[in-house]
Amino acid sequence: MTAFTLPGFDLAAFVRSTLAEDLGEGLPGVGRDVTSESVIPVDARFSGVMDSRDGIVVAGLPIAAAFFRALDPEMAIELLVDEGDEVPAGSELMHLSGNARAMLTAERAALNTVQHLSGVASMVRDYVxxxxxxxxxxxxxxxxxxxxxxxxxxxxxxxxxxxxxxxxxxxxxxxxxxxxxxxxxxxxxxxxxxxxxxxxxxxxxxxxxxxxxxxxxxxxxxxxxxxxxxxxxxxxxxxxxxxxxxxxxxxxxxxxxxxxxxxxxxxxxxxxxxxxxxxxxxxxxxx
Missing domain, CATH: 3.20.20.70 (Aldolase class I)
Incomplete structure (x- = not known):
């Protein structure tokens, strides 16, 4: 997978700060995903499928992948569509497999990013x-x-x-x-x-x-x-x-x-x- 670069944008810093916000880093007694740590064994593994329930213009998948890789550098990730592709409802966008805790901790940040950016790209296409x-x-x-x-x-x-x-x-x-x-x-x-x-x-x-x-x-x-x-x-x-x-x-x-x-x-x-x-x-x- 080709590294995602965007002039003026620091992907690593964005991933770090977003995850830190979700984990409560810097606050007393926090800095962790209490749900996953208490429920999911440390060595548990998941496979996952990201899919779209809407017809969309795809945007943000490499950024989502960066969230998962930040917590599990060995996670296997396959992007099934390209950025800017227009796909129908029901399309699979990404397959991944790796550490279960890492997937669950990164899930919301990854989805928020793809949902928002794909929403923007899709609205733009409607206007065009x-x-x-x-x-x-x-x-x-x-x-x-x-x-x-x-x-x-x-x-x-x-x-x-x-x-x-x-x-x-x-x-x-x-x-x-x-x-x-x-x-x-x-x-x-x-x-x-x-x-x-x-x-x-x-x-x-x-x-x-x-x-x-x-x-x-x-x-x-x-x-x-x-x-x-x-x-x-x-x-x-x-x-x-x-x-x-x-x-x-x-x-x-x-x-x-x-x-x-x-x-x-x-x-x-x-x-x-x-x-x-x-x-x-x-x-x-x-x-």
């Missing part, structure tokens, strides 16, 4: 299909759970979206509160240009803000909470000078119409903020 527009790219946002941003943005890519900025460091995004302090859209953009920022995304919610933002040096316009008619007018005014992005008020019922206006991107916060967990189970059999 509803958008039905290969000329427009679906984007995620920074509306991610603390500590899970790199994983959630990884899952959105598996589902068929692209990543918006990763954080506060890789692009400027000028929004209404920045404009309120700077005094105008144009002045806010000029300050970012003067600071040497390379990518400057400027939010506009009125058509009369478009020219000042472009003249000041914005490299992308985020067209906020505009209906399809306003989006089409905004795209015509921009006339291809910079990419345009529709954002706000976008769900499965509205994304097709907004993407069809000619914008280059559609961004949807709920992809990571509101994705339901996939129904994935793990069944064990004593060996």
């Amino acid at each position: 299909r509803a958008m039905d527009n290969p000329g427009c790219t679906l984007l995620d946002t920074r509306k991610t759970l603390p500590g899970l941003r790199y994983l959630e943005k990884y899952a959105t890519r598996l589902g068929g979206a692209a990543n918006h900025r990763m954080g506060l460091w890789d692009a400027a995004m000028i929004k209404d509160n920045h404009v309120a302090v700077a005094g105008s859209v144009g002045e806010a953009v000029r300050r970012a240009v003067a600071a040497g920022v390379g990518e400057i995304i400027c939010e506009v919610d009125r058509l009369d803000q478009i020219e000042p933002a472009l003249e000041a040096g914005a490299t992308r316009l985020l067209l906020d909470n505009m209906d399809p008619a306003a989006l089409r007018e905004a795209v015509a005014l921009v006339a291809g000078r910079v990419p345009t992005e529709a954002s706000g008020g976008i769900d499965l019922t509205t994304i097709h119409a907004k993407a069809a206006t000619g914008v280059d991107y559609v961004s949807v916060g709920r992809l990571t903020q509101s994705a339901p967990a996939a129904d994935i189970g793990l069944d064990f059999t004593p060996l």
